[in-house]
Amino acid sequence: MGLFSKIASAIGGSKTPESRELAQEIATLKKEGRMHARHVLHAPWPVRLELPGGTIGRVRDMSYGGLGVIFEESTPAFVPTDLSVVLATLHLLDQSTPIRVSAIHWSSPTPRELFVGIQVQHEVPASLLAMKSVIEPLGWGGSMIPIGEDIRNERYRGPGWHCYRGEGPTDVVARLDPQTSRLMEALITFRHENGYRDVRLLGDQLATSEPAGSSTYGGSQMANTSALDPKSLRSAACILLSLPESARLATAPLLQRILSELKVSTGA
DSSP: OOHHHHHHHHHHTOOSHHHHHHHHHHHHHHHTTOTTOOEEOOTTOOEEEEOTTSOEEEEEEEOSSEEEEEEETTSSSOOOOSOOOEEEEEEETTEEEEEEEEEEEEEOSSTTEEEEEEEEEOOSHHHHHHHHHHHHHHHHHHTOEEOOGGGSOGGGOSTTEEEEEETTTEEEEEEEOTTTOOEEEEEEEEEETTEEEEEEEETTEEEEEEESSOOSTTSSOEEEOSSOOHHHHHHHHHHHHTSOHHHHHHHHHHHHHHHHHTTOOOOO
């Protein structure tokens, strides 16, 4: 049974609206050839795979069907290079989900590291739903391209401004101090369920926003949520983790602030 057939079979046993919606989306991914599309995560790699016995690896890339994971030889139990299926835990920022995985190929990029290609055995919809919450915004971040100053909103022109747009549509805007390169403010706007959300940093103040009226992109004023919205922070973190290099450098302080708010450890 192929990967798609396994996924369709797993989802078919569930009658929840979320599972039916996901089944339709997976069918679209297969039709468009994106089922195995891999999305690269950059430092500090806050997505981790924990194997039985406590071995933890850093996820460097992921698709709906698998993971590329780096394990260090200093971890508690070095990774066995065999094809057995094991129940592991995928740590997605501040959330975790159990998944069944098997190693399908491996190599040693350095003497103390092992890169392992992991296949995810989806037996229930939950693992797909969890991975979707990360893969979708990773795709938005990876699609970002710079916006020329001549077509930007007038507020975002001039020295220090860095503006990008990607699929979704998704916008990332950052202003650096021209003298010190310190991040002064940043704004991320992205699709969220049936509307849009903002994550904004101004000075030291971090805020999440939602539409005050119409939820169409750019169609309403945004109002700050009473407390930081964890879902918005997770999406924003994934977008930032997959940005082109120049955009990652400009927004690195924002990513660290978001990971801190989510209490995500980025230590080795």
